[in-house]
Amino acid sequence: MNLSTSSSSSAWCLLRDLVLYALLVVLTYTGLCYVFYAHPHLLIGEQGWISTYRRVDRAQEALPHKTVYLGDSVGAQFFPFQHMPNALTANGAVLMAGQLVLAGMASEHPDVERIVLAITPESLLRPFEHEMTFNNYVKPFYSKGNRAYILPITDEKVARHRWGVFSRHVLAKFLPFSDVNYGWGSGKHDTIPHGERDVREASRYAVEHIHHLVSLVEARGKRVVFVSPPVSRARYDASKGYRVSRSILEQAGLSEHFAHYFDQMIVLEDTAFTDKMHLNPRRLPELKRALAALLER
Amino acid sequence: MLFNSLDYLVFFVVVYLLYWLVAVRNTRLRNAFLIVASYVFYGWWEPIFLLLIALSSAVDFFVGFQLGRSEKAGQRRVLLGISLAVNLGLLGVFKYFDFFVESLTEQLARCGVDLFDLSSLGLILPVGISFYTFQTMSYSIDVYRRRMEPTRNPLAFFAYVSFFPQLVAGPIERAHSFLPQFMRKLKWDAATTRDGLRQILWGFFKKIAIADVCAPIVNRAFETPAAYDAPFLFFAVLLFAFQIYADFSGYSDIAIGTARLFGFDLRRNFAFPYFSRDIAEFWRRWHISLSTWFRDYVYIPLGGSRVSRGRQVRNVLIVFLVSGLWHGANGTFVIWGLVHALLFLPLILANRNRTYLDTPGGSGLLPRPVEGLRILLTFGLVCYAWIYFRAASFSDAIAYQQAILESFPGSVNQVKTWPNMKALLLIVFMLGMEWAQRRELYGLAIQRFPHPLRWGCYLLVSMLIVFYGEFGLNEFIYFQF
Known part of the structure; x- marks a missing residue:
């Protein structure tokens, strides 16, 4: 030099x-x-994976409510975590695996009688191999403390990846990087089901968790209700009325729980959405009433 | 290659070590090494466009060389014309051709005229073309005006044009101050290196923890403004103001800091523009290397302010419109420039465009109330202009404003991102640091702080990046220009 x-x-x-x-x-x-x-409440911000820790925190606190709402980000528009003390709604990337942990924790509370999952069909059957899984499921949910709610299939999937062994460690829980460096590869596994084959492949993981969630909550003497937030006409038509998802759930023996989910689905024109998925906030008041009416039936 | 990528980290470490261990011993070797490193840096994205940089460099080196040998006015004009034609030609073809063809076709179609079938070229815009062409042109113009001697050192000149820290988004350097740095001997200096590292850290904070955190909220608002209410839309404009500032000034900080690590001084590009007390001051503090470029090579040659009122107005309008167009082939940028021109004109006509040359707030902890109001008013006006800059089209910008008016005073209506405390707190932290350091060159220029406080600041900034930053390999906004 x-x-x-x-x-x-x-x-x-x-x-x-x-x-x-x-x-x-x-x-x-x-x-x-x-x-x-x-102490996750010390973190600021309501966006992304950090906010998911708050859901875990609230699920562990006292929940003196008869109904607890879970769901994805569209469900969260109807039952917002920020404004409803009995809402644990998060986002689709927490997977059904994350919903299982939240449902498990919520159903432990003696006052809780009913768990409502307000979730879109896309989030319902979301696969593990998704680019946001590390941030939204692995970081907040995949830990020793939640062992009772983690299925062997998740362990298998985590173990397959290079850095999987570190996933449970607290130091991995706040890593700033997303899956790109975690071993899910290139981050190109963005496989929100869009074709029939994809839905079938993706569904195995999700269906196993739905099964487990239903039997766990019912074994504790509580009810699970699945309800779909309104979906766009474009999505509905492209999936032929979610024909494949419907048949997968039927074949899995879950038709009893999903009969109303599909039959009462509210289908709206695309202009009611900001991005074909999330609803225009200005339409929400009327839609909230419609969804509440569905849940009353 | 993106500054905020792993590829760049590896590239930087290798280049830095080779540079100081081997290349710096000999000026020629050093410049050759910098050219290779810079071409690798740029070619990582799209190697074919290296030809454009090489062409622009070769033409201006040749023009400068010939200008140094020629005394005939006509011949000199022709030479300058070659430089301008090549550089502006490159810009015209790659940046503006499609825009003009599409606009022309659209206008003709509106008039029911379909005389000929024009088709756009569908060219990709080469990253940084607006920056390096302006840098090379300034060399030829300065040599033509005899403001500097032409260089006879091709290695130094090619390294000057392609210097990787500022190649793709500036600051746009001037040959008279920057080119000589490629000919001097360099010595590694610890204080300069520390300062460079500090500025890089601050640049990364602004990019990762401010710009990229604001981006998704802003995108949502501008994609479907009709879906949101007035408070959220106001909030999104505010966030965009900080997004674009943090993104671009963050890039500049990283570029300037990196250049310092290699022993080069780049010009300052931002001087805390949101503390400006009027629009004239804002333009002395925002994208300084571009605004002074237009001042020196467009405004002053047109006569500047030493002409009749009418011509003064014309000159200001031309500079702001061209400045808008520089940002991209889109009418929204022209409107953005026009809005700024209309805000600037009253000041220059009243001869009050140089009222605020001192530091905002003086030596006080806070600005005086009147000064504070001026800062807020200027910021509000700048934010208004940003709507045109950010919107995808003029009609989108109007739709955005309509959405604000229609929902005003706005029901708090399930706008789930309002308020985004994380973004707000990070912005407040950035503004606080920059206000405290407003006499310095950048927000983290805290070399005079006591040791524990200084290290505390480094750690705090680092932790804010790690815990609250968005690590999504997002491109810098100004790459598209």
């Missing part, structure tokens, strides 16, 4: 400081991981 003696010693000082800085960053990160994992 083109360095004089004095600048050579400065270079070593700088290197020393950089190493010290890196150490401090790692140590602070580690400390904060433990603090935030124990």
Whole structure:
């Protein structure tokens, strides 16, 4: 290096400081991981995976309500976590595996009599191999504390990946990176079911969790109700009225739980949505009444 | 290659070590090494477009060289014309051709005229073309005006044009201050390196923890404004103002900091523009390297402000419209420029465009109430203009404003992202740091802080990035220009 003696010693000082800085960053990160994992309410922000920790936190607290609402981000538009103390709605990327953990925790509470899952058909059958799985399911839900609600199929899937062994460690719980570096590969497994084959393949994982969720909650003497938020005409027509999803659930012996889910589905013109999935907030008041009426039946 | 990618991290470490361990011993070797590194950096994205950089560099080197040998005015004009034709030609073909063809076809079709079948070329816009063409053109113009001697060192010149830290999004350097740096001997300096690293850290904070956090909320609002109520739409415009500032000034901070690590000084590109007290001050603080480029090569040659009132108005309008068009082939940028021109004109006509040359807030902790109101008013006007800049089309910009008016005063109607405390708190932190450091060159220029406080700031910024940043490999907004 083109360095004089004095600048050579400065270079070593700088290197020393950089190493010290890196150490401090790692140590602070580690400390904060433990603090935030124990007290997720200390985190700010309602967006993304950080907010999911709050759902876990609330599910573990006292829930003096007869009905608890779970669901994806569309379901959350109807039963918002921020405004309803009995809502644990999150997003589709928490998978049915995440909903199982939340339903399991919620159904432990003695006052809870009914668990409503307001979830779109796309989220309902979402596969594990999805680019947002690490952030939204693995980080907040896949831990030793939730062992009772984690199925062997998830362990198998996690074990298949390079860094899977670290997934349960608290230090992995706040990693800033998404699946890209986790081993799910290129992040191109964005396989929200869109074709018949995809839905069938994706469904195995989801169906196993739905089965488990239903039997777990019912074994505790409580009811599970699945309800679909309104879907767009484009999505409905493209999936031929969710024909494949319907038949998968029937074949899995779940038709009893999903008969009303499909039959009473509200199908709206595309303009009622902001992105063909989420509803235009200005339409929500009327749609909330419609959905509430569905749940009353 | 993106600054916020793993590829870049590896590239940077390798290049930095080779540079200081081997290349820096000899100026020629160093420049050759920088050219190779810069071409790899750029070619990582699309190697074929390296030809454009090489062409632009070769033409301007040749033009400069010939200008140095020629005394005939006519010949000199022809040479300058070659430089302008090639550089503006590249811009015209790759950036504006499709826009003009589509606009022309549309206008003709509206008039019911379908005389000929024009088809757009469908070309990809080469990243950074607006930046490096302006940089090379400024060299030829300065040599033509005899403001600097032409260089006879092709390696230095090619390295000057392609210097990777600022190649794709500026700052747009001037040859008279930047080119000589490629000919001087360099010595590694610890203080400069520390300062560079600090500025890079601050740049990453702005990009990852501010710009990329605001982006999804802004995108949602501008994609379907009719779905949201007035408070959220106002909020989204506010977030866009900070998104574009943090994105672009963050890039500039990373570029300037990186250049410092390699022993080069780049010009300042942002000077805390949202603390401006009027639009004139805003333009002295926002994208400084471009606004001074237009001032020196367009506004002043047109006569600047030393002409009649009418011509003064014309000159201001031309500069702002061209500045808008520089950002992209879209009418929205032209309207954005026009809005700024209309805000700027009263100041220049009243000869009040240089009222605020001092530091906002003086030496006080907070600005005086009147000054604070001026800052807020200027920020509000700038935000209004951003609506045109961000909207995909003029009709979208109007639709956005209509959506605000129609839902005003706005029912709080399940707008689930309102308020986004995370984004707001991060912005407040950034503004607080930059206000405290407003006399310095960037927000984290805290070298004079006591040691524990300084390290505390580094850690806090790092933790905010790690816990609240968005690590999605999002491109910098100004890459598209």
